[in-house]
Structure formats: structure tokens, C-alpha cells
Amino acid sequence: MDMIKLTIDNREVEVPKGTTILKAAQTIGINIPTLCHFELEGLGVHNKPGSCRICVVEVAGRRNLAPACITEVMPDMVVKTNSMRVINARRTVLELMLSDHPNDCLQCAKNGRCELQKLAIRFGIRQNPYVGGEQSNYQIEVSPSIIRDMNKCVMCRRCETMCNEMQTVGALSAIERGFPAVVSTAFNQHLEDSPCSFCGQCVAVCPVGALTEVDHTPKILRAIMDEKKKTVVQVAPAVRVALGEEFGMKPGTIVTGKMVTALKMLGFDYVFDTDWSADLTIMEEGTELIGRLTKFLNGDKDVKLPILTSCCPAWVNFFEHHFPEMKELPSTAKSPQQMFGAIAKSYFAEKIGISREDMISVSVMPCLAKKYECSRDEFKVNGNPDVDYSISTRELASMIKQANIDLATLPESEFDSPLGESTGAAVIFGTTGGVIEAAVRTAYEVITKKSLPKIDFEELRGLEGIRSATIDVDGLKLNIGIAHGLKNARKLLEDIKAGKCNFHAIEIMACPGGCIDGAGQPLHHGNSDIIKARWEAIYRADKEMPIRKSHENPSIQAIYKEYLGEPCGHKSHELLHTHYFDRQTVVEVGSDK
Amino acid sequence: MYELLDKITKGQGTMDDLDQLRNLSRVIKDTALCGLGQTSPNPVLSTIDNFWDEYVAHVKDKKCPAGQCKALKQYVIDPEKCKGCTACARNCPVGAIKGTVKMPHEINQEICIKCGTCIEKCKFNAISII
Structure with a gap:
């Protein structure tokens, strides 16, 4: 590789050709401030508009200052990252940005985690000569998952990169010029009318409080206080490997037991596990897969293959909007969150002798699309939703902090029974490749009636955007595809449409990395090591489980015997399966939509 | 800026x-x-x-030496040159000029919008910008 020698702040440095000044400086411990620049290494996310101008540096011989995040190094370059000219320019740029930014930091959802606030602290901004001039003015928009307050937008355009390049959803784009310039939907549509999938990746990368999640914590606290209501909470697999980060623990720390204790201390009547319903999902989805496969092998030409997973609500929104003609392909099984809600408000409510209206069902999810999912009409019975509130990992952390609970020092406890017992197969739902691995573990044993020689399917694991593997199920070659990030999902779907692939089953997760990097997780601020640590933790948690195959979960076996009958049977269909809609957005010219 | x-x-x-x-x-x-x-x-x-x-x-x-900044301009009538012909007062679009016939007129600076009509109409070069 070609190496280039240059001088940064009087220090010589040698880096490979093509490196930016920003990265070259980092190799010798010089941390140039940035704002718009955003990169998730290894996951193919890179936002580099070079537009905020906070990272400018002085390059000898160059007329103006150079943005370090996009300027590549040149041989014998002489760079100054801290001259008066540079510092003055950065301060002025920052003052100008702050002059068009609301001052309500104390009530901002990003207070304390805001990257603009951190810059203001770093540069010691005390007074701002540019305050008092014109400001942009936009209406705040609230959707079931996401709040858009564009008055706080700094036009870093990270959300656009996520929406258009990483997810290919195309809901957000910059429009207008000057003060009216803003990132918005086409024709300023409401997010719900736009092709938005509510994956929330825009929220996960927003450096300021322009894009935030809808906060349900006050409503939940009220529900807990209400003695007439029974509160039931479920926690998704990816939450347990990330919640600790909010309390200063190392990324990848598994806090399952402590989290359960904290939820009980908060006053939830029943603390259950979404992993339980993930096992249930495997039973339903696995049976559906086996059913479709058997038909296919018997020569049925009309059978819908490949079967696509349907656990990820953002992915469901995506195909409903972008590939409605393929809405017969995904499994009709509900997502684990909704399966849990349906069982909690039927089977479990009957068991403890209360009506569904007297039960408040809460889910803790690494996800913002789950908020949207639980508000969908098909998941309501007489207007009463199966899951009343869905909160993110961040919101749970905030509730725990408000209650003066120090997660790190808590003793561990177990989930309540019966909807709390789970297996290792359910834990790995939290990462890309996990759902299909769990399904294969069960499908293998159900089809062959033999015990698996090796539980770990290493060939299905990894963080590459699209992966494929062929699993030998006793002679039957099962072709599996996996995609995460909707860009990769789109590629796979286009291939299926063109008849270019021969997969039997495909798992798709909307967020890069799967739920571990969901939009409701603690903010990673572009550090992909955090995501890798969570990823490893998920598989560690799987290894630690005594039972690692969904169909061996005794409580799942019991509910089929006691209540549901058989997988994909009549009762299951009623409670655990759903259907999809064509929601392609067509905007008529001249309509006021 | x-x-x-x-x-x-x-x-x-x-x-x-x-x-x-x-x-x-x-x-x-x-x-x-x-x-x-x-x-x-x-x-x-x-x-x-x-x-x-x-x-x-x-x-x-608070002066514009080039006479280009409207807010800093003042139109004034030189009482010695003004013949009181009333041409300026009749043409002023905002009625800022008062005075009796054949007596020097005066411009009310608070009403004046600095449009320059009076200068154009004055035949005696009695109005100037300061």
C-alpha cells in the first residue's frame, strides 16, 4: 500500500494513501472536532457531506481552510489543526450555528448527549454575538414513533444518509434554501403518510434533538401507580446486552438479572421476557417454513418461497411500502412483541382472572418501529391494543435513573413464570442472523427427528450486509439468505423478483447489525466497537442458556398443550398471525396530501 | 452579514x-x-x-458620505433659496412638506420617506441632501 508522509502540528505522520486528515491526526492522538461527519466502520455507513465546517484545518499553500473529514492527505502536506485562524473560524462557525438553534437545552431530549452542546462546551461559548437575528421556524411534527423538531436541525444530513443510502427508504431529503432549508419528506407530508419505515436510524444518528423518540415513560409510571390496573412488561433480547451502557458499564455487559430486579423495583406486576414469545415465533414461523417447504418438495408450483421473516416491524413497513406485490412472501407470524401482547391479553389475562382492559402491557424494545407497530389497528381488539406502550432501552434507563436505582449494584433475579422462560435460540433474535439460526435449530430437529450434532451455525453469523449459507438438513439442502440494513434487503428482494436467487428462507432486519443497533438502543455516537461488543454478548448469552432450542422450551410446550393446540393451528392463527397491506404511497399532483 | x-x-x-x-x-x-x-x-x-x-x-x-443610505439621508430646504412656489409640497407623496405660499417651506423629517421627488420638482435648487 502506498504510504504518504505529512506533518500535522509539527509532528510527522505516515498514513496510507487515501486517508483523510481527520483520521491521520487521530493516529497521533490529535482529536479534531467534528459535527456532521459520521461513520460506522464495518457496517457501510458513512456520512461525509463536509458541510458543518467545524473540522477545518489550515494547510500550508492552500488559500482557504480545508475540512479535515473529507480532505485526503497529500505527500509533504503541512497541516495546522490549532492555529488562531483555525480556532477562530471554528468558533465563528459554531456561534453562527448556535444563533439559529433554540436555547431550550434543559428540556431537550438530547440534553447531555447532544453533540452540538458538547462542542459549545469544548469551545467555551459564553456569549454569542450573532444571537438575535433571523431564525428558522418550523412546526414540530409528532408521529407514533418519531418527533421531528426541525428548529433544532443543524443540517448535518446524517438522517438523510441513513434514510437514503443505508435504508433506501427515501423518506427524508433536504429541501429549500437559506433559512427555510430543512430536511423533510416530499411535499412536507406527515411521516405516517410518507414511505417512512419508522426504523428510526435517523434518530439514532441525529447529533442534536431534531429527531427524537416519542416518550411514553410518564404514561407508564401512571399505569404502575393505578391500583386497578395490572402491568405486564416484556423485554426484548437486545436490551439486556446494551442497557448497562447507560449506567457506565462496559459495552457488551449482559445485565439480564439486574434488569429484571430493576423492573420489579419499578413496580411492574409481572416481568416477562420477549424471548419467550420469540420461542413461540420460532414454533409458528418454523412450522410455516416446514409447511411451505414440504409443499414445494411435493411439486406444488404455486407455493410462496422463499419465506421471509417478519419479526422486524420496520422491515414489514418497508415491504408494505416498497414491495407490496411481494406481500405474500413474508411469514404471517406476528413479531415476538405482538405475539407476547396477544397471549398476555388473552391466555394470561384469563389465567389471572382480569379483563384485557385492566391489563397494561408494556414492552421494552431496542426499537422505535415497535412503537408504531403496537399502534397498528390490526393489533387491537375492540380498540384495546395488545401492547399498550413500547419504550426504548434509553427510556427504560431513564425510568430506572428517575427511581434512584443503581443498576450496577443490584442483585440478579429471574423472570416471572410462565411467560418468562426462554432459550438461547430466542436470545439471538437480537442480532442479524439470529432468527434464522433459531429457526434452523428447530426446523432441523423437527424435519429429521434427530438431535442436532452442533447447535452453533457459525456460517449464519457475521456482520456483512448480505450473507448466504446452505444448511444440510439430512440430505435436504436448505438455502438461507440473510440481510440487514434495508439497502441490502432491497437488493435481495430485487434479486428474488428477477428470479436470480434460489433461497428457501431469508431473514431480514432493518437496522444495520440487527436489533443490537436498533434505534432505541443507547447512542453509540458512531463507535462500531460498541455494536460489535453487543453482538458478541448476544452469542455469549445464548451459550449460557441451559436450553438452546425453541421447541424444547417447557413453557412453550405447555402453552400448546394447554391453550393453543398445535403450531399454525386454528387458535394460533387467530392470535399469532397477521396479514399485510399494500401501502405504496402514491401522491397525486395537486392533492393537498 | x-x-x-x-x-x-x-x-x-x-x-x-x-x-x-x-x-x-x-x-x-x-x-x-x-x-x-x-x-x-x-x-x-x-x-x-x-x-x-x-x-x-x-x-x-451616523452619516453616509456617499449619500446612499436612505436612513442616514436628510432632505433639507435652504430657506434663502426657497421662493415658496409650493411645487415640492404639492408633489410630496406623503405630505411631509408644509409652508405658506411665497414663504420658505420645511420638510418634516419624521414623515419624509426620502423618495427624492421634491428635489426633482424644485426649480430653484433649494433642496439638498445632508
């Missing part, structure tokens, strides 16, 4: 504003993303370099 310049042309600028304007122009030249942005402050920078005393006049004396 526009807001600063606007303030200065209205006679409300301070010496701090001038420093700020100069700093802002330099930073924009240094940091703007596109060529248009980088060259946009050039007119301000070169006038600051070459006509600094005019900027100072706007701030300190």
Missing part, C-alpha cells in the same frame, strides 16, 4: 459590529463550502480595506 450591514446602514451599528463584520467575512471566505460562498464576502472585505473611514462615519457620525 446582511443583518450587520443593514444595521450599519441604518446608523445603528457599533464599532464592535464593524470588527464582527470583518471577522465574519474572513471566516466565510475561509470556510464556505462552494466557490460562490467563498467569494461572497469579497465586496465587503474590499470596501472595508479601501473605504474604512466611510464605515466609521456610518457608526460614529
